[in-house]
Amino acid sequence: MPAPLPYVMAGPVAATAPATMSAPTISPAELDEPTDEVAVDPDRPWVVIVWNDPINTMSYVTFVFQKLFAYSRQKATKLMLDVHHKGRAAVTSGPRERAELDVFRLHEHGLWATMQQD
Amino acid sequence: VKRSPFKRSSDGTFRVRLSAEERQVLRSLPEQVRQMMADEDPDLVRLFPPAYLDDEEHESEYQHYMREELIKRRLESLSVVEDTVDATHLTEEQVLMWMRVINDIRLILGTKLDVSEDNEDATASLHPTDPRAPLAALYWFLSFLLESTIEALQG
Numbered sequence: 001m002p003a004p005l006p007y008v009m010a011g012p013v014a015a016t017a018p019a020t021m022s023a024p025t026i027s028p029a030e031l032d033e034p035t036d037e038v039a040v041d042p043d044r045p046w047v048v049i050v051w052n053d054p055i056n057t058m059s060y061v062t063f064v065f066q067k068l069f070a071y072s073r074q075k076a077t078k079l080m081l082d083v084h085h086k087g088r089a090a091v092t093s094g095p096r097e098r099a100e101l102d103v104f105r106l107h108e109h110g111l112w113a114t115m116q117q118d
Numbered sequence: 119v120k121r122s123p124f125k126r127s128s129d130g131t132f133r134v135r136l137s138a139e140e141r142q143v144l145r146s147l148p149e150q151v152r153q154m155m156a157d158e159d160p161d162l163v164r165l166f167p168p169a170y171l172d173d174e175e176h177e178s179e180y181q182h183y184m185r186e187e188l189i190k191r192r193l194e195s196l197s198v199v200e201d202t203v204d205a206t207h208l209t210e211e212q213v214l215m216w217m218r219v220i221n222d223i224r225l226i227l228g229t230k231l232d233v234s235e236d237n238e239d240a241t242a243s244l245h246p247t248d249p250r251a252p253l254a255a256l257y258w259f260l261s262f263l264l265e266s267t268i269e270a271l272q273g
Contacts, residue, residue: 010157054228057261057265108192114170
C-alpha cells in the first residue's frame with residue numbers, strides 16, 4: 001500500500017485561511033449594460049470574452065488560444081496581454097451555437113470565459 | 119541546466135522524466151478531484167464558470183447541458199492521467215490531458231489558497247509550519263509541471 005498521502009485537497013486548509021474562497025472577480029454589474037431597451041437583434045454576432053484571473057498563467061492562456069483557435073503565437077500573445085492588462089479580451093465571435101462551443105472549450109481548459117451579444 | 123520533465127521526442131511522442139515520489143503525488147490526485155466533483159465542492163468554482171452573465175435563461179440551459187459534458191471530459195482526462203502515471207512516454211493527446219488535469223488542480227489549489235494577483239508570490243514563501251504550506255508546495259510543483267508540458271507541446 002502507498003504511504004499516507006501528503007496532499008489532501010478537500011476540506012478547509014486551515015483556521016487561519018480566509019473564511020471565504022476567492023470569489024469570482026466578475027459580477028454582472030461590471031459588464032457594459034445595454035443603454036436602451038431596444039430588443040436585441042438575434043442575428044447580431046455573439047462575442048466570446050475571456051476574463052483575467054490570478055491563477056491561470058500567461059503561458060497557459062497563450063497556449064490555449066493557439067490550440068483552440070489556431071491563432072498565431074503573436075495573436076494569441078496579444079489577446080493574452082489584453083486579458084492580463086485590460087481585464088478581459090474578446091477572443092472569438094460568431095453565431096450563438098459557435099460561440100457557446102468556444103466557451104465550452106475554454107471552460108474545459110479552465111479559462112474564465114463568457115459570451116454576450118455584440 | 120533547467121530540468122524538463124516533459125520533452126517532445128523525434129518520433130512525435132513525449133518523454134516523461136519524473137521521480138517515483140513525484141509520480142506518487144500525481145497518482146494521489148485524480149481520485150480526490152473525482153470525489154470533489156461528486157460532492158460538488160465549492161472549491162471547484164473555477165472549473166465550472168458561468169457562460170452567460172446577464173441571461174438567466176441561456177445560462178441555466180448551458181449549465182443543464184454543458185456541465186455534465188464538462189464533468190465527463192474531466193473524468194476522462196483524470197482516468198488517462200491515472201492510467202499513464204508511470205509512463206515514460208506519452209502521446210500528444212495524453213500530454214494535453216495531463217496539462218488540463220494539472221491546470222485544473224492548480225485552479226482548485228489556487229482557489230483554496232485564495233491566490234490573487236497580489237499574493238501569489240506569498241504562497242511561495244510560507245513558513246514550513248504554516249498549515250497552507252503543503253498545498254502551496256503542491257501548487258508550485260504543478261505550476262512547474264504545467265510550464266514543462268506547454269514548452270514541450272510548443273517545441
